[in-house]
Amino acid sequence: MNGRRIAADLKITARGYLRNPVALFFALVFPLILILLFGLIFSGGSGGPVTIYAQNFDHQSPASRAFLSALNNTSAVRVQVVPASVGNLSTYLGQNGYAVGLIVPAGFAANYTHGLPVHVTLFTNPQAASSAGIALGAVQGVANAFNLALACPPARDCQLVSIANENVGSNVYTYIDYLIPGLIGFSILTSPMFSMVDVTSSYRKEGLFRQLSLTPLTRAEWLTSRILWYILLTFLSAAIMLGIGLGLFGAHVTVSLAILPFLVLGPFFFVALGMVAGSAARTPETAAVIGNIITFPMMFLTGTFFPVSEFPPALQLVARVLPLYYVIDGMNQVMLFGNLRAAGIDLAVILVASIVVFVLAIVLFRWRDE
């Protein structure tokens, strides 16, 4: 590896790229349009039902399930049952940026049928006052219905089911908060993938690689210069996203140096993957098809436009086999949840994947056809 040659190639790559309006549009302007568009559409808050993340510690009983089912049947809220295995619900809500949670305690049905008081605990976040109000109203309504079902005589206090309201002490995230890491990820994916697939196949067809093979530039140096260029582009794109997100939409994301590894390894991975896809195809047309097959699922299923946690469970599993998921999830962990441990795991996954794909790219990529 020779730094001087890498620098020379980086310079020529940058010049060529900056003079190509189409490439620049897709690298920098298109994600900008997306953040403005999605940010404006969703900045008024979601009009859908409030999601309540519920833990049912009395899950064997029909009464507790009827309680959650009645809650789910209100049009105001949607109940998402969370297994007890996730641990403390308040922490879980905080880590995932969820605003509302509910605990149905063990012995709910027994107490209720024996006329003993029972408290369900509702976690709400003061920062999300409207969601909190809607959730409280819905839970209160269902509790009242349960209390009335006892046919209580007026003289007696029949408020068996009551609500203990606790605050979730974490930030609640709005759509724009998820959109920033999502669209940085989108940029990390699309810009190198589309370009590298095209470049790798068309340079080979035009004999440009054959010409480069007659210079001292090595394949690894050429690939490294491309990787460096897309890392620079990613930094620029991320800065634009953060500027728009924070400045225009008042996003609540943490800008931390801990996102840097993702801004480096993300482009690293996708430049190498683009090169593998471009090398695997015989013609630029086939390369474009292969590139699209790889790119499109990741474009939509890895949390670019919507948080993966909102996906149906099956799609969440699909997301986890797609490399971009780990880039976006890692940035979410850093920028939204401050969970560096989880981010570290994501980083490890993408690091290993990057090394594998880089080696594969060097092995598959030839300056000239055999």
Added chain:
Amino acid sequence: MIPQDFHFFEKITAREAVEYYSALFHVRPKVDDLLAQVALSDKAHARFDTLSGGQKQKLGLALALVNDPRICFLDEPTTGLDPHARRAIWEVIRRLREEGRTVFLTTHYLEEAQLLADRVAIIHRGEIIAEGSPGEIIQAHGGPERLVVTGGPPVAEFFRRRAGLAPTVRDGQVEIPIQSKEEGLGYLDDLRSSGIAWTGFTVERDTLEDVFIRLVGRMDDGELKSEAAP
């Protein structure tokens, strides 16, 4: 080495291309010298995608010279170029030769080889079938010289009667094989004395292309015959 149909990064100028190659070879970029050498100085700031086919090939030549090679391999550098661009490339190749460089030129244009080369190897189906200077190859494999006189049928008739020659007539041109220029001059003297009208003459001999066609045709015929044999 520059290939046929040279390509480069589309948005990069000729000057930047030479600077890039110089950096890759770690040599001082002699941009102005190299572009002047290939007669491309006026296009130094033009982007590659705005250059004509000939200018692109010239840039390819300039890049091939960045590291001051003693041997240059030029793979059909004039294929597809217009006559003007082709002559410009020829000039560059002549200059390279004059500078003492060895130029390996592959071409389908035998005229080009005849004009530019000190030594020619004719390759047919992967084998060298003739080798030497253009003159040597023509001498060895070409037909005799021909006196070509521009005139009508009376001229042909005159030669046929005068010396029992067997002239061929093609488009008003009468051709007679001759062994030497003196022999040809003798025929012309006789013609002039006869008073028959004629307008001009040339002495022609096979070109490298004629030789190539003849050699290759002969080989293909031979192969066809041997294939046809039981």
